[in-house]
Amino acid sequence: xxxxxxxxxxxxxxxxxxxxxxxxxxxxxxxxxxxxxxxxxxxxxxxxxxxxxxxxxxxxxxxxxxxxxxxxxxxxxxxxxxxxxxxxxxxxxxxxxxxxxxxxxxxxxxxxxxxxxxxxxxxxxxxxxxxxxxxxxxxxxxxxxxxxxxxxxxxxxxxxxxxxxxxxxxxxxxxxxxxxxxxxxxxxxxxxxxxxxxxxxxxxxxxxxxxxxxxxxxxxxxxxxxxxxxxxxxxxxxxxxxxxxxxxxxxxxxxxxxxxxxxxxxxxxxxxxxxxxxxxxxxxxxxxxxxxxxxxxxxxxxxxxxxxxxxxxxxxxxxxxxxxxxxxxxxxxxxxxxxxxxxxxxxxxxxxxxxxxxxxxxxxxxxxxxxxxxxxxxxxxxxxxxxxxxxxxxxxxxxxxxxxxxxxxxxxxxxxxxxxxxxxxxxxxxxxxxxxxxxxxxxxxxxxxxxxxxxxxxxxxxxxxxxxxxxxxxxxxxxxxxxxxxxxxxxxxxxxxxxxxxxxxxxxxxxxxxxxxxxxxxxxxxxxxxxxxxxxxxxxxxxxxxxxxxxxxxxxxxxxxxxxxxxxxxxxxxxxxxxxxx
Numbered sequence: 014x015x016x017x018x019x020x021x022x023x024x025x026x027x028x029x030x031x032x033x034x035x036x037x038x039x040x041x042x043x044x045x046x047x048x049x050x051x052x053x054x055x056x057x058x059x060x061x062x063x064x065x066x067x068x069x070x071x072x073x074x075x076x077x078x079x080x081x082x083x084x085x086x087x088x089x090x091x092x093x094x095x096x097x098x099x100x101x102x103x104x105x106x107x108x109x110x111x112x113x114x115x116x117x118x119x120x121x122x123x124x125x126x127x128x129x130x131x132x133x134x135x136x137x138x139x140x141x142x143x144x145x146x147x148x149x150x151x152x153x154x155x156x157x158x159x160x161x162x163x164x165x166x167x168x169x170x171x172x173x174x175x176x177x178x179x180x181x182x183x184x185x186x187x188x189x190x191x192x193x194x195x196x197x198x199x200x201x202x203x204x205x206x207x208x209x210x211x212x213x214x215x216x217x218x219x220x221x222x223x224x225x226x227x228x229x230x231x232x233x234x235x236x237x238x239x240x241x242x243x244x245x246x247x248x249x250x251x252x253x254x255x256x257x258x259x260x261x262x263x264x265x266x267x268x269x270x271x272x273x274x275x276x277x278x279x280x281x282x283x284x285x286x287x288x289x290x291x292x293x294x295x296x297x298x299x300x301x302x303x304x305x306x307x308x309x310x311x312x313x314x315x316x317x318x319x320x321x322x323x324x325x326x327x328x329x330x331x332x333x334x335x336x337x338x339x340x341x342x343x344x345x346x347x348x349x350x351x352x353x354x355x356x357x358x359x360x361x362x363x364x365x366x367x368x369x370x371x372x373x374x375x376x377x378x379x380x381x382x383x384x385x386x387x388x389x390x391x392x393x394x395x396x397x398x399x400x401x402x403x404x405x406x407x408x409x410x411x412x413x414x415x416x417x418x419x420x421x422x423x424x425x426x427x428x429x430x431x432x433x434x435x436x437x438x439x440x441x442x443x444x445x446x447x448x449x450x451x452x453x454x455x456x457x458x459x460x461x462x463x464x465x466x467x468x469x470x471x472x473x474x475x476x477x478x479x480x481x482x483x484x485x486x487x488x489x490x491x492x493x494x495x496x497x498x499x500x501x502x503x504x505x506x507x508x509x510x511x512x513x514x515x516x517x518x519x520x521x522x523x524x525x526x527x528x529x530x531x532x533x534x535x536x537x538x539x540x541x542x543x544x545x546x547x548x549x550x551x552x553x554x555x556x557x558x559x560x561x562x563x564x565x566x567x568x569x570x571x572x573x574x575x576x577x578x579x580x581x582x583x584x585x586x587x588x589x590x591x592x593x594x595x
Contacts, residue, residue, distance in 0.1 A: 033280050033286065033304055033306055034280075034306060034351060036349070036351075037049075041381060041382050041385040041386075042086075042090070042346070042382070042385050042386055042389060043349055043350050044083075044086035044087050044089070044090040044346070044350075044389055045090045045093070045094075045385065045389075047087050047090070047272065047303060047305050048087050048090035048091045048093070048094055048096070049094065050303050051087070051091060051096070051098075051271060051272055051303055052091065052094050052096050054271070054300065054303070055271060057096070059097075060097040060098060060099055061091055061096060061097070061098040061099070061271045061272060062098070062099050062100075062101055062268065062269055062270050062271050062272070063084045063087055063088055063098060063099070063100050063101070063270075063271065063272040063273065063274075064084070064100075064101045064102075064103055064264075064265075064268070064270045064272070064273045064302075065080045065081040065083075065084040065100065065101070065102055065103070065273070065274060066080075066102070066103035066104075066105055066273070067080060067103075067104065067105065068104075068105040068106070068108045068129060069104055069105075069106050069129055069135075069136045069139040069140055070108075070110075070111075070114055070129065071118075071139070072139050072142060072143075072326065072328060073139070073142075073143040073146075073328070073329075074319050074326050074327060074328055075310055075319060075326070075327050075328065075329060075331075075332060075356055076309070076310035076318060076319040077143075078146075078329050078345070079274075079307050079310055079345055079354070080274045080275075080276075080307070081102070081147065081152065081274075082152075082342060082345040082346065083274035083305045083307055083345075083350055084100050084272075084273075084274055084305075085100065085152045085342075086342075086346055086389050087272060087274075087305060088100050088168070089388075089389050090389060093385075093388065093389075097168075098168065099167075099168045099169065099170065100168065100169050100170070101170045101171075101172060101268060101270065102147075102161055102169070102170070102171045102172070103171075103172045103174060103264070104136075104140045104171070104172070104173050104174065105129075105174050106128065106129045106130035106136045106140070106173055106174055106175045107128045107129070107130060107174040107175040107177075107178050107254065108128065108129055108174075109126055109127065109128060109129070109213075109221075109222045109254075110124045110125050110126065110127055110128070110129055110131070111125065112125045112126075120132055120135045121135070125221070126220075126221030126222045126223045126240065127215070127220045127221055127222075128175055128215065128220075129175075130173070130175035131220060136175075137160070140160070140161070140173070141159050141160060142328075142330075143329075144157070144159065144160060144161040144171070145159070146328070146329040146330055146333070147161075147329075149329075149330070149333050149338070150329060150333060150338045150341055150342065151338045151342075151391065153169065154167055154168065154169050157169060157171070160173075178250075178251040178254070179251045180251075181249070181250070181251060182267070183250070183263055183264070183267055184250045184251070186263050186266060186267055187250035187251075187253065187255070187263065188231040188232070188250055189231065190212075190255060190259055190263060191212065191229055191230060191231050191234065191250070191253065192230060192231035193208075193296070194207060194208025194209060194211060194212065194229055195207040195208045196208070196296070197211060197259065197292065197296065198210075198211060200291045200292045200295055200296055201258060201288050201289070201291070201292060202288055202291075207229075208229075209226040209227075209229045210226075210256075211255060211256045211258075211259055212226060212229065212234065212253050212254065212255055212256065212259075213226075213253075213254050213256075214226060214234050214236045214247045214252055214253050214254075215247075215252050215253075215254060216236075216238040216240065216241060216243055216245070217243070217245050217247060217252065218238065218241050218243040218245065219238060219240050219241040219243065221238065221240045221241075222254060223238060223239045223240045224236040224237065224238050224239065225237050225239065232248065233246050233247060233248045234246070234247045234252075234253045257285060258285050258288060258289050258292075261285060261289065262289055262292055262293065262297060265293075265299075265301075265302055266297050266299060270302050271302055271303065272302050272303040272304075272305065273302045273303075273304060273305070274304075274305040274306075274307055274350075275304050275305070275306055275307070276306070276307060276308075276309070277306045277307065277308055277309075277351070280304060280306045286301075286304055289301065305350060306350065306351060307350040307351065308350070308351055308352050308353040308354065309353045309354070310353070310354045310355075310356065311353060311354070311355050311356075312327075312355065312356065312357065313355055313356060313357020313358070313359060313362055314357070327356065327358075329341070331358075332344070332356075334443070334446045334447075334450060334554035334555075335358065335363065335443050335446050335447040335450065335451070335554075336366070336443060337436075337439060337440070337443065338391070339390050339391045339393070339398070340366065340367070340370045342390045342391070343370055343373065343386070343390055344356070344366065346386060346389060346390060347373070347386065358447070358450070358451040359451070360451075360452065363404070363447055363451065364404055364405060364408075367403065367404035367405075368403065368404070368405075371398075371399075371401070371403055371404075373386070373387075374387070374395050374398045374399045375399045377395040377399070378395065378396065378399070397433045397436055398436060400429070400431045400432050400433065401429075401432050401433070401436055401437055401440055402425060402428070402429050402432065402437070402440075404440070404444060406425070406428075407421070407425065407440055407441055407444045408444050408448070410422075410424050410425050410441075411441070411444055411445060411448065411455070412455055412510060413510045413511065413514055414510065414514060414515075414518050415510060415514075415515055415518050415519060415539070415542075415543050415546075416445065416448065416455060416543045416546045416547060417518045417519075417546065418441055418442065418445050418546070418550075420517070420518045421441055422437065422438055422441050425437055425441065442550070442553075445546075445547070445550045446550050446551070446553070446554040448547060448550070449547040449548070449550040449551040449554065450551055450554060455543070455547075456504045456505070456506040456509055456540070456543075457505075457506045458505075459504070459505025459506070459537065459540060460501055460505045460506070462505075462531070462535035462536075462537075463501070465498075465502055465528075465531055465532040466495070466498045468491060468495035468498045468499060469498060469499060469502045469528050469531065469532050470528075470532055472491075472499055472512075472525075472528060473524075473525045473528035473529050473532070474525075476516065476521040476522070476524050476525035476528070477521070477522065477525040496508075499512070499528070502527075502528055502531040502532070502537070503515070503524070503527055503528065503531070503537065503539045503540065504537065504539065504540050504543075505537055505540060512524070515539075519539065519542070523539070524539065526538070527539040
């Protein structure tokens with residue numbers, strides 16, 4: 014399931030930013046190393062704040078999830094050190110829609126240049142789906158609502174940047190940034206210019222950021238829109254969106270963010286993390302957050318990184334359909350955060366992940382590093398999972414029992430009485446889900462129906478009588494060719510589970526009826542029953558993190574050039590639609 018690629022030399026040594034990639038290899042885990050840095054930097058009474066942020070350009074995939082997992086692991090490592098910390102999940106839904114996104118996504122048609130939250134229902138649906146996945150994997154606190162909001166005092170906060178900007182949350186610092194735009198430009202390495210190009214106005218008339226700012230100061234931004242031609246003045250800072258570099262530093266300063274994971278492409282020489290250091294040191298007078306750099310997440314085959322804006326996943330819910338939550342987190346945590354990861358759902362990857370995870374769990378009782386990693390993943394005891402049979406045995410039980418989950422579970426419990434029933438039931442469910450979603454037909458593709466031989470009718474009569482499918486006094490054992498004939502009739506394959514096991518699962522009468530149906534009509538009702546069980550497992554997996562469509566978000570009243578200090582409600586009879594809800 015998982016492979017690694019070490020970070021390239023240019024990433025580790027570029028631009029004097031090598032310290033970002035330096036790690037204490039003697040630490041029991043990389044998350045503990047970053048937690049120690051934070052503990053050394055801040056006094057014991059301070060609650061460390063770790064941000065994980067992403068833009069809802071598309072459904073968040075398993076590459077985006079690495080950002081949140083890194084934040085979660087550092088948070089748990091700080092707890093092991095006796096330090097308080099919190100996680101801030103920030104949805105950057107006030108970022109603009111790119112032209113390519115608008116052309117590709119019908120829901121974003123005519124939204125190029127407008128905020129992602131201009132389509133409120135779409136943005137809310139995407140964010141809620143991710144919140145549900147975080148809840149299912151055990152990262153989100155159970156008292157969080159569907160949007161990720163938690164009661165006061167929780168170690169978790171969720172922010173939606175559209176709401177933060179339009180509520181004037183950053184107004185004081187934004188006005189300061191607008192006043193000092195030229196100085197900020199120089200600190201970011203731009204020798205020429207007055208910094209106006211570090212900001213973009215969302216046009217008060219059409220809502221797009223395709224604007225040229227002609228005058229900028231702490232009070233207002235005078236601009237011309239290249240889309241609708243409007244020449245207006247934006248007086249409320251929420252309409253003036255800083256560039257990504259300024260937006261990040263503004264939020265760090267306002268929220269007092271101490272740590273943030275970031276992809277290595279954001280950490281190389283000339284990147285945002287590199288260029289903003291002078292701004293932190295020479296302007297904000299605060300340290301840059303401790304950055305946790307992480308590598309790419311790739312698919313099982315191919316070199317390209319996973320892209321959520323292009324759609325297609327895979328998503329966290331796809332992992333949770335076939336793996337328990339601790340194993341999902343382990344897939345991200347067991348390798349160094351600097352390493353690239355590969356994920357796949359093929360047979361070798363799936364079985365290899367379970368084999369390696371089971372070995373790790375068994376080591377947790379004797380190996381300090383393995384125990385540290387286990388404690389970063391979960392609060393549950395490792396001994397219960399260490400007693401579970403391997404996934405190969407579970408798949409074998411399902412195969413032998415016609416993919417009947419209950420029958421396979423009973424047999425597994427009989428063979429492994431020390432196993433926890435609930436955990437073993439969940440593992441059997443994950444095995445069945447993998448068969449349904451990725452494993453292909455468990456007994457191969459069915460062969461075309463052919464005239465039934467004498468063995469089919471003979472066994473059907475025996476099953477309908479008292480002797481059953483096995484051998485007994487006066488019962489002639491079947492030849493190898495006759496066995497193939499029976500399996501072709503039942504499953505469309507040359508072989509299959511033991512007939513007495515199938516009779517125990519489905520009853521001898523059901524097997525007799527299935528053989529008769531094949532002999533008389535060329536039908537295979539037993540195979541259809543097995544396929545129905547797989548279809549049910551596939552639907553159950555799809556319901557794992559299903560998210561209902563949220564209620565439409567209320568539109569924000571339109572603001573005009575006369576708005577001076579903050580958002581004001583438009584008159585009740587104002588016919589204009591809010592530009593933020595277009």
